């Protein structure tokens with residue numbers, strides 16, 4: 001693929017991989033790819049354009065033609081700032097649904113690879129190490145128990161002022177895990193050469209330190 005270094009961080013929803021990826025990238029001075037955002041943007045654009053979510057071809061067209069920009073001010077879809085909308089639970093669930101369509105995954109593949117720019121890239125998602133960057137220098141698979149992930153997600157939602165029961169957060173997580181792990185194409189699973197890190201009992205900073213330690217071991 002290319003000589004630019006990539007660290008992939010895959011894992012289930014609410015495993016903390018997004019925050020860990022941002023912090024690792026900031027530490028190394030590298031770019032970051034939040035691939036889930038592209039699936040969320042596809043879901044949001046499809047809903048905004050009232051596309052039939054069961055029509056894989058139509059949703060793939062949306063994915064192929066996404067007019068999106070990421071910058072310090074936020075995430076822009078067709079010139080509109082949509083970061084808060086993107087993070088809604090409902091958008092995540094639709095993203096998980098449309099992410100199961102092979103045509104949608106194909107449509108987003110090159111767009112994800114285009115993030116690979118010097119000096120390096122930290123890419124977070126579900127299939128970064130298995131499909132999008134199979135030759136990545138370091139592959140991490142971040143896991144945490146369902147209970148711990150639900151606790152973190154519940155706290156995030158409460159902090160945002162969203163009133164939600166813990167049981168429904170657990171149910172949503174299980175549904176999303178099930179769909180992401182069991183889809184026919186690019187299911188959520190560790191690459192054979194991935195380092196699995198269980199963050200159930202680790203803080204974000206401890207998890208970041210473990211990823212950076214793996215990276216130092218590889219480099220030296």
Ligand code: DC
Pocket residue numbers: 013014035036037039040092095096099100124125126127128176180
């Ligand atoms: O990481 P996230 O929760 O923002 O991702 C939203 C959904 O997008 C997730 O449930 C599955 C899908 N996704 C995927 O299939 N492959 C990726 N590389 C990233 C996300």
